[in-house]
Amino acid sequence: MTETPTPDSTFEDDGQAAGRDPLNAFMPGERLKLPPSAPGPLSGLEFAVKDIYDVAGHVTGCGNPDYRRSHGPAEATASSVTRLLDAGAAMVGKVLTDEFAYSLSGQNPHYGAAANSNAPGRSTGGSSCGSAAAVAGGLCDSALGTDTGGSVRIPASYCGLYGLRPTHGRIPIDGVAPLAPSFDTVGWFARDPETFRAVGEVLLGDDESHFTFDRLLYASEAFARLIAEVDTRLEVFVERLEMRLGKRQPVSPAEAEGGLDSWSDCFRHLQAAEAWDSYGPWIRESNPTLGPELQARMTWAEEVAGMGDKLARCSELKATVRTRLDSLLGRDALMVLPTAPDIAPLLGTDPDTLFRQRLDVMALTSYANLSGLPQVSLPVTTRQGCPLGLSLIGPRGSDRALVDFAESFARSAGF
Template identity: 55%
Template sequence: MAGSSFDFDSFGRGSEADRDPLGAFVPGPRVHLEPTAVGPLAGLTFAIKDIFDTAGQVTGCGNPDWANSHEPAEANAPAVERLLANGATAVGKTVTDELAYSLNGQNAHYGTPTNSNAPGRIPGGSSSGSAAAVAGGLADVALGSDTGGSVRIPASYCGISGIRTTHGRIALEGIMPLAPSFDTIGWFARDAQTLARVGAVLLEPDAAPATFRRLLVAEDAFALAQPETAGALSPVLERLTQRFAQSETVAVGDVVTIERGDGLAGWMLCFRALQAFEIWRVHGPWIEQTAPRFGPEIAERFDWVRTVEKDQASAAASDRARFAERLQAMMTPGTLLVLPTAPDIAPLTSSDAASLRDHRDRVLSLTCIAGLAGLPQVSLPLAQIRGCPLGLSLIAPKGADRALLTFAAKFAPSPSIGEAAAWPEVAS
């Protein structure tokens, strides 16, 4: 449905299954779940990435052969149940990249959800439908997952707020795994205030209250971004810096020289090797037994992951431990790390495979930072280039998720749909 036009005047008429002008929801009868109690999220609607279980429904995970080879779920995933128990209403399950293994949001079976804030450009993945639904006003909030950037990147591309939580902070029961040592729950909202409201429900209180007084600017992350990106984020960064008693620049990737290369590009390769090994351990048996039909990009990806050997993964795990130790030592209590969410605005849907691969490598060089260290990261829609949104990210110390959301809600403006022009603009 990407690139198609639709009539907003007729939106809302017809059957429930027809009310999807953005192609954000899984085709077929729409899942609708009423709240089970009145609570702080009363009046909010939410969408559910189709890797989360909902009782009585097959969790399709973006692939028809997966859907055909799995039974309906017996219960709602706890994250879904928690939102319902706090007053929110579920309005549907959303399209995901196949088995959640892509950052593009282009599903060969179900299409590309429309990025309403950057028409003609990809929504980002793998939580593509969730981001598209929130950006287009079809849901107030949407659940997603983030392994390598699958909430943070769609949030940046679609001009909404999104969070990847501390690894292990929220249980992943009832959710399809991808790479367990990286998998996290996340969610989207159009503003940081709503993002924080959901966090108050899904997250237990932080172990220790935090006041952020020290800001680290990841200079090597900004260097990876396109010059336009750095320029668009510069005034926001200046405004952010003024809020801190102490700020300094750091090179996040300069931990040690590793076999894969120096800096963030080397750490991206470390992330990819370890992620791939875990993915094949989780999904390899099903793939070999079922021989599923994958789209070309995903098929190529799974052909590669089966070649990653145990000794490669062991070396990557050892390197990862050193990176995480150093970054967590850098992120002392009261510290935030700021970086671009993505190196650029969303690529065009017409981009060729080679350019998307190159873009993905640069994206992963940024998203691997929080992933390797298991830290929480929020992306905020604070700039735009040529009318397309661009996110700025804040990473907090491990376990400081609620403090991070509170800070984001106070710092970020709260534009409604159509008010993106209030963001700093960089012309072409």
């Protein structure tokens, strides 16, 4: 881990009263800013950082005031942050996260909800809510988020952004507060494909081998879950992908286990057990104030942590999914699927409805969740004036090739 010299960091007032953060994207209080370490390929670019990333000399809050109060300053800066600073980018602040990054709602009970500039009155999605809000609203050019179960992909779809969940382990995750380490990944957002690719070049480095995409797999079981209007709007861009990659090959890899709901159930249990390992001891010791959603989720996670037989079966399924999708994609295929079932939900949607929507979302995110494969979400279209994303999953380790394809396809398809 690389030390970041704290004397070079500066603070400024969060500026919300002055209107400089009208989106409630940044963490309240003093705004942490870091200058570039040196000129580089990202000179002139400004980025924000989800408040689960460490910056040396400053407390990482993880979206919970009691956690912030009970933890001291970080000793070192997350290497993903350092990579951007070393490439010439400037950090302009830490941004809002759902508590412990354990939610897709984007509605923090302690700090409020960040505003979605591209879908007013609707959620940004979570847990990288502030990251997506800041980029969508033009408060910075890019932002670091994390994706365990969809926390980059879903906000990217809801906010009309480019976002990547990389191959698990591709980007070092040191200095990032864990949720479920066997699923956690570092991801980022951008408004335009050029910035998205430029940040990717710095964070990802080069692929270890060459990938050429000339096959298109079509996740039939995922598209079958969509309402007709969403399917129709995304179909236009699937057809454009066929022009690049050839006729689609329908696949339903979850069918052998009873469908995507069984994959989602598997992921949710494994994630919950790891989340309890990450935060359960501190919760027991500190008895913090948690929001209702997180409190219920952690109560369930404690129960799940004791389900040895269930977790063993889920681990076996995870290994099966990994092998199956690796075989399907080979080294030359991309799989297309909807990023989310629909546009962002309205703010104020009742908890029961949000829970059902979360299950629908996680059925779609379970492909990459369980396999650890890279998935990019592209802001291809809208419904009711609100963004709607389309995703591509690439072979393991093909992250740079996937990002390059995304940029090229965006230019040719005109979104």
